[in-house]
Amino acid sequence: MSEIKLGDQWFIIVSDPQKQRGDKSSSGSYVTYQISSKPATEGDKRSGEDDITVVHRRYSDFVLLYQILANDYPACIVPPLPDKKVLNYLDRFSQSFTQKRCHSLQNFLQRLAQHPVLSQSKILHTFLVSSDWDAYQKSLAETVGNLSNKEELTETIMNAFKSVHSQSDEFVEIKEKSGKLDHNVSKIDKLFHRVVKKQEAIAEDYGKLGLSLRELQELVTTGDDRNSEVGNLGTKIKTFNEGMAQLSYSLRDLSRYIDYEYIIDLRDMEDYIDSMKQLIKLKDQKQIDYEELSDYLTRSINEKNNLISGYGSGSNFFKSKLEEFTGINQEAARREKISKLESKVQALTTEVENAKKVADAFEKEALKEVEIFEQIKTRELKRSLTTLADHHIEFYQKMVNTWSKIEESL
């Protein structure tokens, strides 16, 4: 298997969610996200600051992009979008919501940009740079609407409980491992959620402590000023208190980062794993199609052989007797049947071959996709871990500096 190079074509930042007043009465207000993109420098450094293209897109535009990609590249793991559903009690325009979605959308675009196939798609380019997107949008939306693939859906449901008979070891492993990965990531996600809550509670505690310390400070400074040392303690408490306040703020900042970005990364990762699982399921589907067909083929061949070789099994014997009884010309009927079966077998054989080809090709494609997924995932993990570590380092470094100073002054 050849090594797959990830695409580095784009450098993308999604930022600055802005609430927009609805132009027409129907849609009401909506939120746009600013997308800054830049083709990555490929060796030559010709691209500078000017190459940054800025466009504004709203969530429904992302959805459209996703649908088109999903239709055009059925064999690719198209990165998932953040959930559409907005719970009623959640403010759709609240900062926490739009910030989180913004980060998630950035993850989405970055994954697309790294994908060797998807990053080359015309539609992505249009989406990222073209001002014509709005014009396309309408007609595209209609087309996509018509493309809804109901057939596939029913088929998938029908075959949902069937499983593949023969499975390559690679995919057994992939399935098992992706399950574990998913499990771990979701656990970490949940735990971080708890950690964030506790950190916020602690930040609040520090705030409260600061408040009561301020009272103490007043008490100490006003209570008795005969003693020179007293004023000293007052300033000490003040210094300490300022440190507390900073600790409280910084801890809150750290929590916010984790909540707004890191947890979103983890959640997106879960979704991405799900998408990959979907692809594998689709691959299994193709495999199942092929297996069913070849089953059918063998049965047909067996039947034909039976007919040719005369009365095979007991059931056939009774059947022929019955036919004899009703006065059907046995011989003629048999010959007719054999010829029918023969043509059927022939048709089936080509079908099976096709299905085999499709399944094999799909499997190959899927394997490639999984490999791409693996690489994108590693990259992404590295990025998210780096920022996680950076934020923690920043927090602790800042606090160490602050408190070292405080320690000196005490």
Add this chain to the structure above:
Amino acid sequence: MNSFRESDEEDNNPFSGTNHLYASGIGAVPEGDDDFLSAEVDTADETVQETREQMMSRLFGECEGPRESSAGGWTSGSMGSIGAPDGHSDEVTEFGIDTVLVEGEVRTPGRARVPASYPDAEGSLGALRIVDAGQYKDTFGNYAIGYTIAYEGRQVTRRYSEFDSLRQALARLLPTVIIPPIPSKHPLIRYFLNPLNAENDIRIIEKRRRLLSRFLNNCHDITDIREHTVFQKFLNPEYIWSEVLLTPPVSILPTNNLLAPPLNPTKPSPLHLLLPTPPRRTTSYGSPKTNNPEYDIRFTELESLLLRYHKCLQPVLASSRQKKIHFKQLASSLADLGAYYNAFSLEDNVINLPHQMDQIRDLSRAIEKIGQAVDVNYVSSELLVENIMILLEEPIGEMLQFVQEGREVLRFRMQKQQQFHIIDTTIKKRRGRIEELRNFQAQLARLEAALKQNAEESPTIARAVQRLDAQHLHKQRKSPSGELQWTGLFKSRSGSVRTHDSLTTRPVTGDVDVDLLSDEERAREIARLEGDLEKLNECYKLIQRDMLQVNESMARSFDWFIMYLHDTWALVLRNYTRTLLNWLKDCLTAWKNARVTIDTIAV
């Protein structure tokens, strides 16, 4: 999938199955599992383990202060658990030796000694240290939890109830001094809710050990207490405490300190017994003035200061408790998180491709490092929790108790003040009465002289004078002897002298109208009142001296107390800052390490 889930949760928890300090509470590690102890001896092979151990020892090493030089208590501490029937043979031999040394108090080493592993907030200042706490056998052969105090090269073991009685004795012996508080008795309900298990017990003992040690050092810091014979006897192994309590001065303490010399209640002073007893419940409002107005103002200010302190400390204590709980929860979440990162580091890929093996390995290492950072975060948070308790919560609780004690002492002064007031007003009242009586007598004499003069001229008037005299005689027979007891010095006498046919219903406090008394009665009352006054003046002198002593002694005590409050706060702030810094630094290092490893991932 299901089986995997279970297995991974168990296998990847780095602390499952072990009895780590941070899992079961530091210092509460049963025998044999004492990782902390072994950390200094053998080097663990696991890297995760190692960083933790290093950090623990570093943390402990830094904030501990001077640890006990002889590690005897330490090593023996890890040998036995409470109630374990070991060390019987030791006991016999120890008995003989220790009886000579400690006079009947037998220390049995090897019996649930709590290692002195806690950083002592006041360790550096203290002249006194409790070096050991655990089971010992007292004079009567009963097992009890004893606290071994090291003082001036000698060691003595006392139990909690003895500390308690010491404190009570001191409070009564030195009513003008703020006696440092000791940890409160545990509420009885705790025994029902949480039946004592070994660990719990050890935690309580540890806490008491710390707080009792602070108590002793605070006592030692106060001259009045330090030099007191009772305190000295408490620290002296040659005295059996229960006997100290039965001998003077403790045994001869007066029932009411208000009726005794304030600086030395056990010194007999009959005059003090004459002092009035003011009501127990008195407020500072409208408290009478003494003739030391600047002291009055000072102590009224102190009263309100203490009240504000009290109001201020309570929320601090509450919020620090809250914080402790939150940190505990955070720590447990972090523990889980660390465990999952470790699991994640083993299962972070979905496909094994030969050309990606390096990348996967790097990623695994990076994730593992993150897991380690989280673990460090967790362990140091646990430590922080312990330290919040030791360095913030306990001193603040102590200050709160102390403030309460300070207010108690102020109340004593208030009562003294009341005494002064009562004597003062009584003297004024008596003087007024004498004046009144004398004036009336003089007036009467003048009147009589005038009447007599007139009677010589008029027989009617003469008869009237005769009748008046008869009435006086009649009244005299009826009035009971107004001999007063000493105890009645400050009581109103109206009841005892009241005429039979009470023409006037006066309030109880008032004296009988002077015109209703006979000459003789008047003369008697004047004589009696003058006798009273003489004694009252003595009382006045006494109470004035008392007030002066009380004021001076209390001023000293409060000066110390304010210093103590400031010192303690400064110490709390300093210690807390140090712990916080340790926490921050540890986490910072761990995350920096993780960061370096992340950078090695090639993508």
